Amino acid sequence: MTSSTSPPSRPTNDPRREGFGSVLRSEWTKLRTVRGWVIGLVAAAVLCVAFTFVVGHGNQEGGCTGPPPPGSGPNSPGTNCYTGHPFVPTGPNGEAVADSYRLVEQPLSGNGTLTAQVTSLTGLIWTGPANIAPSLAHTKPGLAAWAKAGILVTPSTHQGSPYAAIMATGSHGIRWQYNYTHDRPGLPGAITNSAPRWLRLTRTGDTLTGYDSANGRTWHEIGTANLAGLPASVILGLFVTSPVSFQRSSSGAPTQATATFDHVTLNGRAVSDVRQSHSIGTGSQDYYPTLGTGSAHRPGNTFVLSGSGDIALAVNPLAGGDTASSSLWFGLIAALIVTIVVATMFITVEYRRGLIRTTFTATPQRTSVLVAKAAVIGVVAFVVGALAAAVGVPLGMHVLNGNGNYVFPTTTLTEVRIIAGSGVLLALTAVAVLALGAILRKSASAITTGVLVFALPYLLGQLLSGSAQEWLFRVTPAAGFDVLGVLPHSAQVDYPSTIANGYYPLAPWAGLVVLCAYAALALGTATFLLRRRDA
C-alpha cells in the first residue's frame, strides 16, 4: 500500500531537493494558468516598449531662440525655431567630447620640446539674458575654475583628435591631461604676477611628457602619455580655452580666458617658421557654447591668447544629449506598476480564496513555498524586463536619432548592462512586493504600499531637485534605477550632475544592491511572519 502511493517516475535519492522541485513546479503552474496574470505580464512588456516609443517620439531635438511671440509669458520659447542637433565630436575611445579652443601652433617634425612661461591668466563670464547669443558685450570679470592655458600636442586639429597637454588652470593648479579623460595634478595655486608658472612638453617618438616649474630652472615631471600611432609631423602649440560656468545659472554661462605666455622656446625642427592661429570647435554648428572665437596676438616677445570652450568629456546639459536608456525609464515604470500588481496578487489571491491553506497543507515548509513563489515571479519578471528592454533600447535610440536628437555613444557592453539591469530591477521589485503581499495578506494595502514604495520615489525624485533628489536615488528603492545610468561622471568638468541631465548618483550595480537589500528585508520579514502566523 505504502509503496504504491509514490509515483514511480520521480527519483527518490534526495527527498528534500525533490520536494522543492515539485513546489517550484506547482507555483509555476499556478502562475501560468491564471490567464489574467499572463495577460498582465505580457502587457507589462508591451507597455514598456510602447511607452519607450512614445517618449522617444515625443522628444524632438531643436528649439526656439529669440524673443517670445506676442501675448505669451516671458519664459515662453522664442520664434526662431530649428531642428536637429549641433555637432558633438567623438574622442579617440569612442566617447563624446568637447574640443573647442584657441590654438597658436607650429608643426613639429620628429622629436622636440616646447617651453613657455604663463605670466597671467584672467577671464570673463557672460552675464546677458538667456535669449540672446553670447557675446563679449555683456560680461563681467571672472575666471572659470577649469579655464585652461598651456602647451598642447596633437596629430590633427580635427575635433576629437588624440592630444596631450600641460596647462595652467583657473583654480586647479598645473595639470597634465591627455585624451579627454586622463588627468594628473602638478604644482597647485593660481597664476599671479608674483607666481608665474613654467610649462614644458616634450615629444619623444609616441611618448609625450609634461613638466612644470616655478622658476624655469628646476623642472618636475608630472606625467607621460603614450599616443600610439602619432605621425612624424605633429602640431605643437599654445592653447587657451575656458568652459561654461554653472555657478550662477543652471543653464550655464559661457566664459572666456586670456593668458599671456612669455619665454616661448622650441627645441626641435619646425616644419615651417610661420606660427598659425586657429579657432577650433567654435563654429555655429558646434555644440559647445562659447563666448566668441577668441584671438591671438604678439605684443613684443610675448603671446596673448584668448579662448573659449573646453577640452574634456562632453557633459549634459551642454551636449543636450539623450542616452541609450533615456527613453526607456518611463516604460519601465509602467511595466513596474503592472508587475507589482501581478506579483502581489500571486500571493494575496491565495489568502483571499483560502487556497493558501491548501498550499500549506500540501507543502508544510512555508519558507519553501515563499522561496518557490519568489523564484517563479522573479524569473518571470526578469524575462519581462529584459525582453522589454532588449526591444526598447535599440528602438528608443533609433527613434531619438530619427528625431534629430543627439544620442551619447554607448558600447554594446553598456547596452547589455541596461537590458540585464532592467530585468533585475523588475525581478527584485517583484520579489519584494510578493513578500509585501505575504506580510500584509491584502491586495489593497499591499499594492498601494508597493506602488508608493517602489514606483513613486522615482516620480518624486524627478520632481524634487538637488540633494533631496540625489538622496532619493541613493537610499530608496528608486536606487535600482541607477542601473540605467550611462553618462560617466567627470571630475575635470564642473556641471550639474542631476538625474534630469542623465547623471545617476550611484554606480549601476550599486543601485541594484540597494534595491536587493529592500527585497531581502521584505523577504526576511515575510518568512518570519509566515512561520509564526496561522494562514
Next chain:
Amino acid sequence: MTEALRAEWTKLRTLASTGWLLLGAIVLTVGVSAAVAAAVHVTSRTGQDPTKLALTGIYLGQTIPAVLAVLTISEEYGTGMIRTTLTAMPRRFVLLAAKAVNVAGLTFVAGCLAVAGCLLVGRLLLPGAGLDPAHGYALVSISHSSTLRAAVGSVVYLVLVALLSLGVATVVRDTAVSIGVVLAVLYLPPILAQAVSDPLRRHLEQIAPMTAGLAIQATTDLRSLPIAPWAGLGVLAAWAAASLLVGGMLLRLRDA
C-alpha cells in the same frame, strides 16, 4: 434612494478599515506636507508658491481616498456580497449613486481636515524655510482669495479622485487590478510629461487627471500653468464623470 444611501452608509461605517483609511489619509497628507515644509530651504526671492508647497501632501495623500473608493465596490465583488446587495437594491444606477455619495461625503470630511492641517503646517513651518514677508512671500492665509480657492479646490480634487476611482473599480471589479489602474492613471501621465518635450508635454498636462486637477493649487505665476485652475478641476471632473458613467453602464449590462 434614501434607503440605498442608508444601506451603503451602514456598510461603510461598520468596516474597521474605513476609519483607519480616512485617518491615514489625513495623517499621510499632513505628514508629507510637514516633511516637505521642514525640508525646503528657499534662497530666491521669487518663483516659489507657498500655498502649493503647503499642499504638497495631497500628492501622496490622494492614494488613500482612491483606495477607499475602490474597496467600496471591489470588495463586494471579492466576497460575493455584491449579489446580496443587488438582490436588496436591484436598481443599479441608484446603488452606484448611493456609493458615490457616501464615498464623496467621507472624502470631503477627511479632505477638509487634511487641507486645513496642511495650511496650518504651511503657516507654521514655511516662514522658517525663508518663505516669509521679509523675503517677499506672503504668509499662507485662507483670507487670500487665491489660497482659499486652492484649499477648496484641493478638497474637491480629493473628492473627484475618489469618484474616479469608484468608477474604475466598478468597471474592473477586482481590488488589485483597480488599484493598479487608478495609481497608473494618476501617476504615470505626470512622469510621462517629464520625459517628453513640448508640445506633447503641455497637452499631456492639460488632459491628465492629476496634473490638470492639481492646477487648482497654484496661487502664483498662473500664466505659466498648462491649464487654468478651475478648468483643470473641470478636466478631472470630466474624468470622474466618464468613469462613473462607464462603470454604471457596465454595472447595468453585466451579470454580477
